[in-house]
Amino acid sequence: MSALALKLVEAPAKAEPAPKQPVAVATERPVTIDACPQRGIPGGQSPSEQAVTPPVREGLGEGGPRNDRFRDLAKVIIPPLFGIALMLGIWALVAIKSGNIPGPDKTWAAALKLFADPFYQNGPNDQGIGWNVLSSLKRVGIGFGFAAAIGIPMGFLLGRFVFMSRMFEPIISLLRPVSPLAWLPIGLLVFQKADPAATWTIFICSIWPMILNTAQGVQRVPQDYLNVARVLGLSEAKVMTRILFPAVLPYMLTGIRLSIGTAWLVIVAAEMLTGGVGIGFWVWDEWNNLKVEHIVIAIFVIGIVGLVLETLLLLLAKRFTYESR
Amino acid sequence: MDKPLVKIEKVGQTFNTKSGKFTALRDIDLDIREGEVVSLIGHSGCGKSTLLNLIAGLTLPSTGVLLCEGREIPGPGPERAVVFQNHSLLPWMTCFENVMLGVEQVFGRKEGRLKLKARVDAALAMVHMDHASGKYPHEISGGMKQRIGIARAFAMEPRILLMDEPFGALDALTRAALQDELNGVLGSAAVRPHRDDDQRSGRHHRRDREGRAAAPA
Numbered sequence: 001m002s003a004l005a006l007k008l009v010e011a012p013a014k015a016e017p018a019p020k021q022p023v024a025v026a027t028e029r030p031v032t033i034d035a036c037p038q039r040g041i042p043g044g045q046s047p048s049e050q051a052v053t054p055p056v057r058e059g060l061g062e063g064g065p066r067n068d069r070f071r072d073l074a075k076v077i078i079p080p081l082f083g084i085a086l087m088l089g090i091w092a093l094v095a096i097k098s099g100n101i102p103g104p105d106k107t108w109a110a111a112l113k114l115f116a117d118p119f120y121q122n123g124p125n126d127q128g129i130g131w132n133v134l135s136s137l138k139r140v141g142i143g144f145g146f147a148a149a150i151g152i153p154m155g156f157l158l159g160r161f162v163f164m165s166r167m168f169e170p171i172i173s174l175l176r177p178v179s180p181l182a183w184l185p186i187g188l189l190v191f192q193k194a195d196p197a198a199t200w201t202i203f204i205c206s207i208w209p210m211i212l213n214t215a216q217g218v219q220r221v222p223q224d225y226l227n228v229a230r231v232l233g234l235s236e237a238k239v240m241t242r243i244l245f246p247a248v249l250p251y252m253l254t255g256i257r258l259s260i261g262t263a264w265l266v267i268v269a270a271e272m273l274t275g276g277v278g279i280g281f282w283v284w285d286e287w288n289n290l291k292v293e294h295i296v297i298a299i300f301v302i303g304i305v306g307l308v309l310e311t312l313l314l315l316l317a318k319r320f321t322y323e324s325r
Numbered sequence: 326m327d328k329p330l331v332k333i334e335k336v337g338q339t340f341n342t343k344s345g346k347f348t349a350l351r352d353i354d355l356d357i358r359e360g361e362v363v364s365l366i367g368h369s370g371c372g373k374s375t376l377l378n379l380i381a382g383l384t385l386p387s388t389g390v391l392l393c394e395g396r397e398i399p400g401p402g403p404e405r406a407v408v409f410q411n412h413s414l415l416p417w418m419t420c421f422e423n424v425m426l427g428v429e430q431v432f433g434r435k436e437g438r439l440k441l442k443a444r445v446d447a448a449l450a451m452v453h454m455d456h457a458s459g460k461y462p463h464e465i466s467g468g469m470k471q472r473i474g475i476a477r478a479f480a481m482e483p484r485i486l487l488m489d490e491p492f493g494a495l496d497a498l499t500r501a502a503l504q505d506e507l508n509g510v511l512g513s514a515a516v517r518p519h520r521d522d523d524q525r526s527g528r529h530h531r532r533d534r535e536g537r538a539a540a541p542a
């Protein structure tokens with residue numbers, strides 16, 4: 001409405017009688033419309049009966065909806081079960097054909113034995129699978145923590161200042177496609193020890209998604225929000241904490257999720273090379289011991305841990321993502 | 326008294342587009358006095374928002390000057406509050422916090438927490454949104470969001486309130502109701518003690534399609 005004042009002057013006289021009636025219609029209607037499609041009421045009913053239906057919806061709750069819920073549940077559960085059965089079937093078939101790959105039954109038996117005592121400790125090179133997973137997670141956590149501590153502020157700078165982004169863009173584009181394992185020797189050289197070197201590769205592979213996603217988030221902060229900040233005259237610090245940070249948080253969490261995902265991929269490979277304690281090293285060790293069923297178990301363990309990490313971060317992201325409309 | 330609050334002199338605005346320079350405004354002259362209600366009328370795309378952004382200080386003119394209380398407008402400031410066309414509430418803050426953000430900035434240094442809160446509550450009550458102060462913007466309707474936007478602008482006690490089609494995105498019914506409400510609000514502002522010199526008279530300013538200011542009607 002461009003002619004705001006003009007309208008404003010006219011508004012009282014013109015608008016006063018009008019709203020009363022149509023408003024009633026506007027609020028009454030949706031109830032009628034809403035009710036029918038949701039419950040899928042069978043045809044034969046007249047519109048007026050349908051309009052009365054919403055309260056009945058709860059009353060019906062005993063018979064129909066429970067069946068519905070079962071059906072929904074079945075729809076969610078049955079296809080994955082088929083998938084898992086298919087996988088087990090193929091696995092068993094391959095195991096029978098090849099002869100030296102353990103089948104599901106053998107692996108299950110080995111797993112039961114293995115997980116009976118996941119936290120035993122017989123010297124540095126013979127520890128339970130629990131310790132191995134935990135020490136891998138620790139490396140991921142530390143490397144990732146450093147990457148976040150450096151990458152997120154970097155991302156803010158790159159997103160906020162064109163100069164910075166132009167300055168760092170060539171470096172990042174050049175280094176990002178490099179496999180983090182290529183950095184492992186450098187880490188070994190600098191830190192002189194295997195453990196920090198593995199952490200170093202995690203740092204390297206985590207930092208790129210962190211920087212890039214944060215920077216993208218900062219660049220995508222809607223101009224409207226920044227205009228609000230300017231009109232209100234917010235200080236730079238307040239713009240950071242009250243506007244930029246919340247607006248960027250979802251992007252940042254995406255970066256974190258991607259980083260953790262690759263970090264978990266990379267740690268297995270890095271530990272195979274560095275040795276010590278860790279799930280990657282454990283896989284290699286069991287290969288040397290020719291305990292193939294343990295390797296298969298390790299594959300499942302790595303997969304499950306990765307899945308758990310991903311799910312936790314997704315939940316976190318959901319918790320902190322504001323509703324934008 | 327008779328000195329204009331905002332004085333616009335020979336203002337022009339050109340944008341650099343892919344197909345060369347585009348003149349959105351040319352030779353705009355306009356005085357806005359204290360307590361006056363001025364509306365800009367024109368076709369879509371004739372430059373209303375552009376002029377409003379200039380007064381707000383969100384953009385700077387290509388030619389000419391804009392003065393506010395005798396000084397050139399260097400950028401946005403809380404004395405020139407804006408109600409945005411698309412409400413522009415921050416989605417991660419409740420309605421209360423959205424209004425508080427501005428109030429804090431303007432009065433935070435001089436006043437205590439309780440007084441600030443009272444200001445926000447008063448602003449929300451003014452637009453009849455006190456019941457929704459704890460709600461997030463996505464939990465309220467479009468018209469309600471606009472009202473919060475108006476409350477946010479009003480609570481800052483600006484010298485001038487700039488509204489860019491604040492009801493443009495709303496349906497006709499809501500629009501009529503809100504315009505009514507805004508009228509009431511403007512009236513109530515006028516009787517506030519330190520603004521009793523306010524005399525709001527509608528005065529509108531026509532512009533033709535080329536962006537040239539015509540004589541005020």
Ligand SMILES: Nc1ncnc2c1ncn2[C@@H]1O[C@H](COP(=O)(O)OP(=O)(O)OP(=O)(O)O)[C@@H](O)[C@H]1O
Pocket residue numbers: 002340341342347349367368369370371372373374375376
């Ligand atoms: N940043 C920009 N770059 C290039 N051209 C622009 C820019 N902003 C506005 N324009 C042009 O300037 C003219 C005026 O735009 P403006 O947004 O002020 O119109 P308006 O009068 O507010 O229209 P509406 O009623 O549709 O909101 C338009 O033709 C538009 O294309």
Ligand SMILES: [Mg+2]
Pocket residue numbers: 373374375489
């Ligand atoms: Mg506009």
